[in-house]
Amino acid sequence: MNNQQLTIHKSMPVSVVIPIYNGENDLPELIECLEQQTYPQELVEYLLVDNNSSDRTAEILTNAAKKAQEKGINLKHLTEATIQSSYAARNLGIRQANYNILAFTDADCRPQSNWLRELVKPFQDSQTGIVVGEIIALTGNSLLEQYADKKELMSQKFLLEHSFCAYGQTANIAIRKQAFRDVGLFRPHLTTGGDADICWRIQRESDxxxxxxxxxxxxxxxxxxxxxxxxxxxxxxxxxEYLHELHGVALMRELTTKEIFYRLSRWIIKEIPKNSLKLVLGKASAIDLINTPIDLIGFHARTQGQKSSKLPEKAKQIERL
Known part of the structure; x- marks a missing residue:
């Protein structure tokens, strides 16, 4: 570590907040990733918030906190049992955090060893309130995992280009604590869309x-x-739907029956023969053969979610720090 890096680290201690619900299968690998961070561990506190889990999460976190302390790692086990929402769990972590830079990820994520080091760098600019990291796929063998990897479904680069306003997923984001003081915390009763909501509020209601x-x-x-x-x-x-009600974001357009029929017909008549030949020649994969129907399945599920949901009144509430 050079002198410049040391100066940067000394000026920016970090609180890492991770909500957890029934995470017993994910926690061992997650904690290992946290222990392997190259950012100086004496400048980091890890706040793992159990959101009323029914499995062995609480037991694992209690033991992990003790073992981490023996290694000189500041890992704390917190509990949010009042509201069943990852955003309520994050709010508890924010309130308990001792530092002004707050990094967020989730239990089913695996941070690379230099994750924190890279995530805090943009905060050298005093005007930076939000930093969005990148998300890539863990290696998977199923066709759906390969499809998601090829489509880069979790990549933050698409969210950074959102037509309404840029944002990042809470699976990999950092926010300055003062930004929460300025606009409020996550909406605790919101069950999805809270990452976009907080990013948009911070950018639109502050500098x-x-x-x-x-x-x-x-x-x-x-x-x-x-x-x-x-x-x-x-x-x-x-x-x-929730973000439409909260911020006036345009809803996703539904595909007509005619459009669905056209895409399926095109897939059968044109795409399957073309990609089958490419597959034989080693220029395509099995995913290319079934890309269109998977697209339509995802689009239909998203449409159904949009049509069947309505923002609960409680979800409009914003807690203050």
Whole structure:
């Protein structure tokens, strides 16, 4: 570490907030990733918030906190059992945080070793209030995981180009604590869309700027079966509706029956023969053969989520720091 890096680190201690619900299968690998961070551990506190889990999460976190302390790592086990929402859990972490830079990720994420080091760099600019890292796919064997990887479904670069206003997912983002003081915390009763909501409120209601940190990388596991895939896109549709009600964002357009029939016909008549030949020649993969129907399944689930959801009145509430 050179002198410049040392100066940067000394000036920016970080609180890492991670909401956890039934995370017993994910916690061992997550904690290992946190222990391997190259950012000076004496400048980091890890606030892992159990959101009323029904599995062994609490037990694992209690033991992990003790072992981390023996290693000189500041890892704390917190509990949010009043409101079942990852945003309420994050709010508890924010309130308990001792530092002014707050980094967020999730239990099913795997931060690369230089994640924190890269994520805090843009905060050298005193006008930076939000920093968005990048999310890539964990290696998966199922066709859906390969599809999501090829489509870069979790990549933050698309969100940074959002037509309404740039934002980042809470799976990999950092926010200055003063920004929360200025505009309020996450909406605690919101169940999806809270990442866009907080980023938009900060940028539209204050002078804080959003920056990206593409080298601050987190790996995330994609959905491996159609049930969880549809659930993911259904939640995206709910988020569309909630953000429409909160911020006036345009809703996603529905595909007509004619458009769906056209895309399926084109897939059968043109895409399958073309991509089958490419597959034989080694110039395509199995994903290219089924790309269109998977697209339509995701689009339909998102549409259904958008049509069937309505923002609960409680979800409009904003807590203050």
């Amino acid at each position: 804080w700027q959003l920056k990206s940190a593409p080298e601050a990388i987190i790996s995330h596991r994609h959905r491996s079966n159609f049930k969880t895939f549809r659930s993911q896109f259904h939640r995206y549709g709910c988020s569309n």
